[in-house]
Amino acid sequence: MGALVFSAFISVLLAYKAYLTFDYRRVRFAKYFIFLMLCMAEWTIFYAGEVGFIGAEAKFLCTRLSYPGNAFLSVMWLFFAAEYCDIGRNFIRRFEKFFFIVPVLSVLAVNTNSLHWLYYSGYSIETFGEVPILILEHGSLFRILYVYSFSLSLLGIFFFVIRFIRSSPALKPHLGILTAGAILPIFGNLLYVKDVGPFAFIDPTAFSFAIAGLFFFWGTREGEFLNLVPIARENVIETMKDGYIVLDTEGNIADINPAALDLAGKSRKSALRKNVMEIFEEHADLFSGHGWEEDFSREASIKKGSNEMFFNVNVSPILFEDRAEGSLVIIRDVTEAYLYGEALKEANKKINLMSSITRHDILNQVNVLSGYTELLCEILPANLKKDPKAGRYLNNLNKSIETIHSHILFTGDYQDLGVESPIWQSVRSTANEAASAFSNTGITFSTQEGDVEVYADPLFQKVFYNLFDNALSHGESVSEISIAFRESGEKAVIEVLDNGVGVPSDMKESIFKKSVGKNTGLGLFLVKNIFSITGIEIRETGYEGKGARFEIIVPPGNWRPARTDPSLEREANHKAALTA
Numbered sequence: 001m002g003a004l005v006f007s008a009f010i011s012v013l014l015a016y017k018a019y020l021t022f023d024y025r026r027v028r029f030a031k032y033f034i035f036l037m038l039c040m041a042e043w044t045i046f047y048a049g050e051v052g053f054i055g056a057e058a059k060f061l062c063t064r065l066s067y068p069g070n071a072f073l074s075v076m077w078l079f080f081a082a083e084y085c086d087i088g089r090n091f092i093r094r095f096e097k098f099f100f101i102v103p104v105l106s107v108l109a110v111n112t113n114s115l116h117w118l119y120y121s122g123y124s125i126e127t128f129g130e131v132p133i134l135i136l137e138h139g140s141l142f143r144i145l146y147v148y149s150f151s152l153s154l155l156g157i158f159f160f161v162i163r164f165i166r167s168s169p170a171l172k173p174h175l176g177i178l179t180a181g182a183i184l185p186i187f188g189n190l191l192y193v194k195d196v197g198p199f200a201f202i203d204p205t206a207f208s209f210a211i212a213g214l215f216f217f218w219g220t221r222e223g224e225f226l227n228l229v230p231i232a233r234e235n236v237i238e239t240m241k242d243g244y245i246v247l248d249t250e251g252n253i254a255d256i257n258p259a260a261l262d263l264a265g266k267s268r269k270s271a272l273r274k275n276v277m278e279i280f281e282e283h284a285d286l287f288s289g290h291g292w293e294e295d296f297s298r299e300a301s302i303k304k305g306s307n308e309m310f311f312n313v314n315v316s317p318i319l320f321e322d323r324a325e326g327s328l329v330i331i332r333d334v335t336e337a338y339l340y341g342e343a344l345k346e347a348n349k350k351i352n353l354m355s356s357i358t359r360h361d362i363l364n365q366v367n368v369l370s371g372y373t374e375l376l377c378e379i380l381p382a383n384l385k386k387d388p389k390a391g392r393y394l395n396n397l398n399k400s401i402e403t404i405h406s407h408i409l410f411t412g413d414y415q416d417l418g419v420e421s422p423i424w425q426s427v428r429s430t431a432n433e434a435a436s437a438f439s440n441t442g443i444t445f446s447t448q449e450g451d452v453e454v455y456a457d458p459l460f461q462k463v464f465y466n467l468f469d470n471a472l473s474h475g476e477s478v479s480e481i482s483i484a485f486r487e488s489g490e491k492a493v494i495e496v497l498d499n500g501v502g503v504p505s506d507m508k509e510s511i512f513k514k515s516v517g518k519n520t521g522l523g524l525f526l527v528k529n530i531f532s533i534t535g536i537e538i539r540e541t542g543y544e545g546k547g548a549r550f551e552i553i554v555p556p557g558n559w560r561p562a563r564t565d566p567s568l569e570r571e572a573n574h575k576a577a578l579t580a
Contacts, residue, residue, distance in 0.1 A: 005048050011041035029083030036076040042069030050134055056125045059134040067110045071103035074149035074156075081156035085163035099152075106145040157183060166254070184208040243331030249324060251276050260331060263302075276329070299334075310338040362404075370401050422534050424453045425460050426562055427494055431483045434464035441472060448484040451562035452492055454554055457533045466527050467496045467550055475500020475548065492559040494552040502544040511540065534558055 015037035046066035050059045078099070082089040092099070109119040122137040138146075160179040187208065237244050243260030245253060256271050264271065264279050271279050283302055298313045312332045317324040377394060384390045428451040435445040445468075454460065464483075471478045478500035485494045503511060512528045531538055535555050542549035 005045070008041040008045040008048070011037040011044065015041070028089075029080055032076050032080035032083060036073065036080050039069040039073040039076055042066065043073060044069075054132050056123065056134065059125075059132075060123055063134065063136070064110050064113075067107050071106045071145065071149070072100070074152040075099050075103055078152040078156045081159040085159040087159045087162055102145060102148045106141070109141045241333065243329070243333075245276065245329040245331070246318070247276055247327045247329060249326055251327075253279060254326060260329075263331065309333065309335045311335075366401060366404055370398075373397055373401065422455050422457055424455055424560070425458075427452050427454055427483070427485055428562070430461045431464045434461050434468060435481075437465060438468055438472065443468075443472065443478060444480045446480070446482045448482075450485075452485050452494075453560050453562050454492070454494070454536070455534055455558040456536060457530050459530045463527050463530055463552075464496070466524065470524060471498040471500055471548060475502075477501060478547075488553075490556040492554040494554065496550040496552070497542070497547060499547045502542045502546055503540050503548050504544050508540045512538070 015034045019034055043066045046062045046069070049062035050066065053059050053062060079092060079096070081087075082092045106119070109116075113119045118139045119141040120136050121139045124135050125132050126135050127133070157179060164176060164179055237257045240257055240259055243263055244255075244257040245260050246255035248254055252273055252275050253271050254273075256268065258268075261268055261271060263283070264281075266279055295317065296315050299310070300313060301308050301310045303309075310333075312334050314330045314332070316328050316330075318326045318328055373394070380390070428447050431447055432445075438445070456463075468481060471481055475498050478498045481496065481498045483494070483496055485492060487493075512524045528538055531552070535558065537553040539551050539553070540548060541551050
């Protein structure tokens with residue numbers, strides 16, 4: 001009797017835990033789990049009364065009172081198994097009310113048994129040891145309920161077995177325990193109905209449910225089985241705007257959410273267990289060209305009616321103990337972001353066009369001003385040409401014109417910064433192209449053997465040009481410039497060295513700020529901004545009097561050994577442009 005009370009306590013405890021944990025109005029399987037536990041509690045508590053009372057009438061009264069829980073238990077179990085395992089639940093939801101017909105009639109038959117004696121044809125008291133036991137003689141209606149309840153219980157167990165077979169290895173231990181727990185009451189009930197040994201007098205089904213309850217309780221605590229796939233599907237995956245597909249190692253669909261179904265134009269029933277290429281048909285190129293056991297990402301566009309949609313497709317292997325069990329596919333609709341990006345590019349083009357026109361007009365006026373200044377110098381009287389003040393004024397005027405001219409040219413370079421997507425560029429080739437502009441300056445350029453590539457803004461060549469120009473303008477005695485590169489852990493370091501006068505120690509950081517330097521102070525400022533787009537850093541580490549050394553530090557992922565195949569380079573840059 002104590003075991004039966006304990007079984008009822010465990011059942012109520014599990015029902016209470018499920019009530020606190022889940023929004024049972026939205027998570028249907030949680031509602032059935034609560035009712036399942038309450039039916040178990042109602043049955044076992046009155047069966048404990050049947051065992052505990054001595055008189056036959058009192059015992060039979062407890063039997064009748066236990067029947068609501070007894071009769072509806074198997075129905076709740078089937079509903080819970082179908083919802084949790086996601087097997088046959090649409091059919092069960094549609095005909096849900098019909099499953100209650102037999103249990104309702106059984107409860108009515110038990111409580112009106114004295115009028116027809118069709119459910120129990122009789123009952124008596126026999127002593128088992130010193131304990132009086134109620135012996136029930138089963139009628140024809142009892143056999144109907146028994147077959148019905150037994151069938152529903154087996155069907156629920158079958159759902160868990162199917163779910164166990166289809167589940168990943170990580171979930172199999174907990175699903176196996178739950179399935180074993182569900183089998184125990186069936187086994188105990190068979191012993192009672194077949195009059196096996198002492199179970200001919202005492203029905204072990206209720207006590208078996210106590211053990212099953214402990215199994216479920218353990219599964220809740222250790223595996224948190226209620227928090228696995230169903231909760232994720234109801235609260236996250238089913239409402240995701242991104243397409244979600246789980247594939248096996250052969251590309252067959254094991255799970256799919258409404259967003260992906262809408263993209264494929266298929267129903268969930270028609271998509272499950274079918275190959276993803278077959279389901280997506282004309283959109284199959286979203287997934288082609290890669291194995292399902294490797295990571296890959298792809299940008300793609302799809303025509304849907306008169307509209308074009310843009311997607312980012314990411315495929316990741318689902319690993320268990322370093323073995324691929326399948327793949328997770330996320331299809332993200334980036335149409336809105338793409339259209340915003342295109343609109344932004346168009347706006348930038350218009351702004352840049354206006355800036356180009358304005359800059360062209362200003363440069364024309366600066367050239368006119370410069371021309372008039374030269375004419376003015378020519379027509380000045382001889383005595384004014386020799387006047388120190390007049391000479392200083394003219395000199396300052398020419399410097400101002402040159403400064404304005406330099407600033408206007410700088411805005412042209414800065415305007416192009418970040419407009420185009422970063423691409424992979426050869427350090428050796430880029431540096432050599434920049435050096436060709438200084439071929440008549442008497443400076444000797446040398447580049448280290450080998451090559452690396454850097455993922456940087458297309459203005460990367462401008463970096464080398466400005467560094468070389470900076471050495472020529474400020475190095476005073478520069479006759480040699482060398483370019484070298486080396487690995488530093490996971491980073492790459494590109495060095496630009498000259499043999500000039502170097503940079504004073506108190507100027508090493510400030511030279512990269514705007515308007516710092518002997519001329520415009522814009523060259524190194526532009527260099528730093530070009531690198532900042534892709535996370536590249538630059539610093540000056542030379543010694544004053546021994547020459548300048550600019551170190552360009554490239555982070556991991558933004559550099560690689562040079563490719564020798566030009567087609568591979570074009571493909572990489574095209575992919576980089578799409579990603580950006």
